[in-house]
Amino acid sequence: MRHLLVAFAPLLLVAACATPSEEVGWRPTMIDGMGGSAYGAFLAGQGALNDGNGAEAAAYFERAETEGGANDLLRDHAFTAAVLAGDIAKAAALAPEGEEASESTKRLGQLVKGVETMVQGKGKDAHAILTGDGIGFPHRGAAALLAPWAAAMAGDVDGSLVRPEVRGDRVVDYFGQLGQAYLYERVRRFDEAETDYKALTGGDNPLDMAILAYGAFLERRDRRADAVALYDKALAAQPSDAIIAAARLRALSGRSTPPMPTLRQGAAQVLIAPAATMLGAKQDQLGLAYLRLSLRLDPTRNEAWLMVGDLMEVAGDTTASRDAYSRPKLGSPEFATARAKLAWSYQNAKQPEIALKMAQDAAASGDHEARVTYADLLRANDRYAESAQVLTEVIGKNADPDWRLLYARGVAYERSGQWPSAERDLQTALRQRPEDPELLNYLGYSWIDRGEHLAEALGMVKKAVAANPQSGAMIDSLGWAYYRLGDYKKAVENLEQAVELEAGDPEINNHLGDAYWRVGRRTEAEFQWRRVLTLDPDERIKADVEAKLTSGLGPKGPATSPRIAGQ
Template sequence: MRRLLVAFAPLALVAACATPPQQQAGWTPPALDGMGGSAYGAFLAGQGALNDGKGAEAAAYFAKAELEGGSSDMLQDRAFTAAVLAGDIPRAAQLAPQGEEASESTKRMGQLVKAVEFMANGDGKPAQDALAGENIGFPHRGAASLLAPWAAAMAGDVEGSLIRPEVRNDRVVDYFGQLGQAYLFERARRYDEAETDYKALTGGDTPGDIAVLAYGAFLERRKRGPDAVALYDRALRAQPNDEALASARARAATGKGAPPQPTLRQGAAQVLIAPAAGMLAAKQDQLGLAYLRLSLRLDPARNEAWLMVGDLMESAGDIDAARAAYGKPKPGSPEYPVAVSKLAWSFQNAKEPETALKMANAAASSGDRDARITYADLLRANDRYDESAQVLSNLIGDDPNPDWRLLYARGVSYERSGRWPEAERDLQGALKQRPDEPELLNYLGYSWIDRGERLPEALGMVQRAVAANPQSGAMIDSLGWAHYRLGDYKKAVQFLEQAVELEAGDPEINNHLGDAYWRVGRRIEADYQWRRVLTLDPDDKIKADVEAKLTSGLGPKGPATTSRVAGP
């Protein structure tokens, strides 16, 4: 089974509403759905919303419970959590739990929230005190350690701001603590020590782009443009398609417009992004969202945080909130093309393809590479294969060494539009770059299998794909279909049954299994599978094939095997 699975866009997780309720125009508290407006009913509704990850809705219910006369440490605990997830950090700081019934973990988060709120208001000394020592324990020790030097700088404690944070066995603190120290050394005009940190962070063959961009900006501010260009060039050799690095390189080459030093609030906001990402990667979604909210309280223009919040909102099904978050990056910012891509896909997924395509086309007209890729992907998603191939051809023509994923995507567009020789050329070209890529092995292998060409070679390719992804129903279907084409129907049934177990709702796999059942004499089961296909929203080609088999009662057309088998 062919399936284009390689994606250029990022991930999504569970979360809550993007905008605090009191900031939403025309917002009114939600009804209590027959609970009589009691404090207890509001509390239960708020708890349900909180469990569903809907922070703003939960905050509204808890506020209503309080208005209805409810008051307890537990209610304050829940209201605090909801306010954090909704992004109402000033309110959350007021609600930070202290009572005996409040959980220890919520108290620790409350201490961190209060520290961030102090910093958001420029109150460095109380923030420094809140973050000091063991005031904030697990799991927030890393975030608190990263914030502490910035709070010290706000308090005017220069020496305290230059102490590098340490948390045992915490690589995030090691990396971002040193990056923060480099920023703060520069702020203290201790440039040699700042550069020592930057060099340590950017050593090696593949330095992280965060440190490279920070070091490059430092060099630009020190009027060392050629050194900055050399640094960016080294990073671009490892990441040739990195738009942020390319933009920084172009800027440095002019010798003008060096980025300013981050403000203390901006620096503090940046160090919270990494712990947020770490929490999300560990499936600690509420904590990850909370850190993102705290980062945005310190720097509302932190675009990467808005993109992550948008992903969380979309995964939670709050499309309006996701779009609001994706709408935060402004034109001209490095994150803007990604934000527009995510916005466009949100409309595509909501079955508004014309809006999605219009938005993506407008973004692609800027010439941005990622925006053009998004437009090509959306064209293909809407069966406009020739147009997608043309957009990709323009991209490929701009690059003497085109990315294998671009060749793969164009090969898919060519194949879907019936331009097989061109598709085969692109798929083979991509496979030369990535000979062990399971998606490529499966797509090209299945294409040959379905065409009855190069069957022994194609069988080997899909076997390698399945070995790499043994739980992929699509790849196991390809393997079953290869055995079917080679006339080994019993083995075909074995693999196709496995594929249907993994992809029960796929019409093509069910159709294949019906054909295999027919070939081994299991006619009743074949009839059942074909009838099931018609309930699974098949495309026109599969639907016509199934209906013909059911109407004629003669099973699959023609022989199962083919004489068009070619050698490698």
């Protein structure tokens, strides 16, 4: 599925302008009367909460309450921690109402209580909470989207079919109509349901969620040919969309049609949109809170688990991120993406053996995304020839291969010393994407380093820098290009700028040292080379620097590979 934050971008609203600590009511404070170990537990809970570790924070706050006694402020913090940790039942019981609790937390508390009441099957009570005055900004949209599903749980058919509205909220407009389509179908008002589905999928760039919903409706109506046509149209615009491809295969095969979502599943789905809206507005804690509410309603909501995993990975909570990535099951459309993210989690934790084994096992299924992930991880671990071989198998099955696959294989070929094959792939990819700065930088630098097509290559690298003027790696490529062309003054100017942008990059510092040497600034050159040795250079750069410092003769001439910006 297309990344939700990208897909929802045209619908994003301006959320509350809160700092991260204000999003769900967190604020550092002293609690009167709490002393000793209780206050220490409270401070530890605040720190864990600010770091995004809700489960750890909840444990600390529970300890603080046990040892120091309950009060409104502590309850406020304990509620927040429980929401972020995904313990929605506990959060609903802790939902703050006292005068000392923050208004923002009390508003979220009402939304949490509404969701938990739906989980308990009390639709009428949930509807009363969700439509009451206690849920204010910024949660009105989420409450409005949930209210029809609560009405359906209460048996209120007419109430369930009222399309939700929040003035000026385009997310509610769009996803309220999607929910209405489901609920029309549920009461067998098929013509009205199809009118909504068609309206949602009739534009130039409909969301995957709407396409899949309408396609499933058509399959349930035994209109498989229409469903396949809908999926084909979507795949023409997004040929690598694995989830829509799986839906198309299901429709063609005549296998059992996807069932209607249950009321809880439907309610969980509509919360994904406001969650993505909050994340797009950099309100990560609120986005996480909505995802946790969605998963409380439907623990099998795979795209929500992937988004939770991403948030936990960024927050540094590796255990929680891996737990989230492990939730999609084998056979689900999201499984390959989840396994890829899980493998990269181990790679980023400097456990490449686990990452590669996991990726290799996933690739054995033949899944396209899994095989590309395996090739990427092989390349990340300097196993370039193997990476190229895997990509060749993937590309061989595509009459018109994606430029990104050609670019990746070109890099793998170049790094493994197979330049003719690398050049062919890079040129083919560049013909598809002639303005792509990464491609321009890589192929241009490769030519300059080899002394080929120098005028054309210099122009390509300049174009790449113009597109990314804050890229230290690309400016380094331009500086190194001038160095190879013998314009050492311009080389110094550009490489000094590159070092300012990427001060900790050993290769850029090494390049600057070489340029200083060529213009006669030898003391500064030696300083740069000695600095390189403190920056954990790879063996190739380390050997080059040590040779220059030992001989005192300076650089013999550059011998390096072009680098991908950011690596």
